[in-house]
Amino acid sequence: MKTYFTSTIFRKTIASLSGVFLVLFLLGHLLGNLQLFISGEAGQKQFNEYAFFMTTNPVVKILSLVTYTSIILHIALTFYLTIQSKNARPVKYAVSSGTSNSSWASNNMAVLGTFLLIFLVIHLKSFWYEMHFGSVEMDLWGNKDLHSVTVTAFHELWYVLIYLVSMIALGFHLKHGLESAFQTLGVRTRKYSSAITNLTTGLVLLIPIIFASIPIFIYIKNI
Amino acid sequence: MENLNLKLKIWRQSSPNDKGAFVSYDVSGLNTHMSFLEMLDVLNEKLVVTGDDPVAFDHDCREGICGMCSMVINGKPHGPQKGTTTCQLHMRHFKDGDTVTIEPWRAKPFPVLKDLIVDRSSFDRIIQSGGYISVNTGSAPDGNSLPISKEIAEDAFDAAACIGCGACVAACKNASASLFVSAKVSQLSLLPQGQPEREERVKNMVSKMDEEGFGHCTNTGACEAECPKEISLEYIRKLNWEYHRSNIKG
Numbered sequence: 001m002k003t004y005f006t007s008t009i010f011r012k013t014i015a016s017l018s019g020v021f022l023v024l025f026l027l028g029h030l031l032g033n034l035q036l037f038i039s040g041e042a043g044q045k046q047f048n049e050y051a052f053f054m055t056t057n058p059v060v061k062i063l064s065l066v067t068y069t070s071i072i073l074h075i076a077l078t079f080y081l082t083i084q085s086k087n088a089r090p091v092k093y094a095v096s097s098g099t100s101n102s103s104w105a106s107n108n109m110a111v112l113g114t115f116l117l118i119f120l121v122i123h124l125k126s127f128w129y130e131m132h133f134g135s136v137e138m139d140l141w142g143n144k145d146l147h148s149v150t151v152t153a154f155h156e157l158w159y160v161l162i163y164l165v166s167m168i169a170l171g172f173h174l175k176h177g178l179e180s181a182f183q184t185l186g187v188r189t190r191k192y193s194s195a196i197t198n199l200t201t202g203l204v205l206l207i208p209i210i211f212a213s214i215p216i217f218i219y220i221k222n223i
Numbered sequence: 224m225e226n227l228n229l230k231l232k233i234w235r236q237s238s239p240n241d242k243g244a245f246v247s248y249d250v251s252g253l254n255t256h257m258s259f260l261e262m263l264d265v266l267n268e269k270l271v272v273t274g275d276d277p278v279a280f281d282h283d284c285r286e287g288i289c290g291m292c293s294m295v296i297n298g299k300p301h302g303p304q305k306g307t308t309t310c311q312l313h314m315r316h317f318k319d320g321d322t323v324t325i326e327p328w329r330a331k332p333f334p335v336l337k338d339l340i341v342d343r344s345s346f347d348r349i350i351q352s353g354g355y356i357s358v359n360t361g362s363a364p365d366g367n368s369l370p371i372s373k374e375i376a377e378d379a380f381d382a383a384a385c386i387g388c389g390a391c392v393a394a395c396k397n398a399s400a401s402l403f404v405s406a407k408v409s410q411l412s413l414l415p416q417g418q419p420e421r422e423e424r425v426k427n428m429v430s431k432m433d434e435e436g437f438g439h440c441t442n443t444g445a446c447e448a449e450c451p452k453e454i455s456l457e458y459i460r461k462l463n464w465e466y467h468r469s470n471i472k473g
């Protein structure tokens with residue numbers, strides 16, 4: 001069993017399971033964020049109540065611990081495997097086959113992942129950190145006013161642009177990552193292959209586009 | 224029949240410890256019906272006449288079934304044509320005046336011995352780690368006398384088509400041997416003869432693959448695209464599944 005846990009197959013399986021969990025997290029996060037489309041005080045009240053619930057509910061707290069663990073595992077394992085595989089080819093080719101035999105995203109997962117990590121730091125600093133450790137003012141109903149923090153942040157064009165570029169990177173990362181996860185987990189059989197491709201293509205388009213539409217919506221409303 | 228003139232950039236390395244470098248050669252008057260290896264033969268004849276060291280490259284059957292003719296041609300293992308070994312690649316796929324870069328397989332477990340020849344005994348060691356089949360399979364059975372469905376027989380046969388050339392490793396950005404190992408594991412795990420050692424075989428072959436220093440599979444699909452026998456990525460899926468199944472089963 002020792003060789004099982006240290007094998008590349010086991011490690012990439014954990015990397016893919018954590019990745020799949022993070023996609024499920026993204027879906028939940030996306031559904032919650034749809035409340036930002038509700039305008040006026042009603043939207044503010046509902047979003048802040050939701051934010052209070054998400055930071056205090058014990059079940060959500062457990063889920064968020066799983067999310068933090070998944071993020072750390074995903075980064076640590078993919079980083080380790082990437083370094084290991086770089087060592088497997090000490091002398092590089094003079095002529096590269098480029099994208100003639102594989103997709104661009106599949107060849108640049110580490111670059112895309114690193115970009116997403118930088119985005120994650122910016123994103124968490126702006127909202128997660130402020131909500132947990134920052135000084136967020138109270139709204140009229142006695143909840144921390146995360147809604148105003150969010151809306152104010154997306155009034156800045158450069159900040160909106162960071163989100164748009166990051167969502168494009170997310171799309172490419174998920175496109176390869178999600179299909180690849182099904183293959184690594186051993187469930188992408190010939191029978192389910194096209195269904196999995198359709199499902200991942202759908203998710204990969206929907207998740208980043210809807211996420212990106214929120215900062216655009218807030219920014220345009222403010223003009 | 225056309226006459227072809229090419230500029231070749233070939234990796235020359237006198238020994239495993241030599242640093243190695245690219246050397247340019249001009250070859251002219253090539254017949255387009257020649258195979259790529261015959262083109263190299265023409266170059267080597269010239270080099271022998273001028274007293275130079277001929278380019279060392281692996282070759283054997285020249286029929287596309289032995290898997291010896293390993294070389295990366297313009298960034299692609301076995302050259303630009305799909306589903307073909309280097310010996311079956313013909314010079315009509317090149318244009319007059321082309322520059323052709325020829326490199327050896329690049330992977331830590333495939334050290335360069337000389338010029339384009341690499342040591343692929345890491346593959347042999349993976350095969351050895353898979354062990355033997357304890358079932359006495361006897362002589363060839365009568366057709367259709369074994370109770371195996373056509374689908375499974377075809378699936379096992381497609382995996383058995385792997386010639387162990389190492390193009391999958393050469394093509395993979397991680398120098399992963401997953402396609403090779405998956406073909407060898409699947410071929411036997413699908414058939415009744417392979418059942419008694421099914422679990423041990425996959426466990427040993429995967430740990431040997433890791434031990435030899437091959438990279439991990441990130442499912443880019445480059446191996447499948449460059450494999451001269453067009454082995455499917457489906458076998459890597461099977462390998463992952465088999466590996467988990469065997470370890471969980473104990």
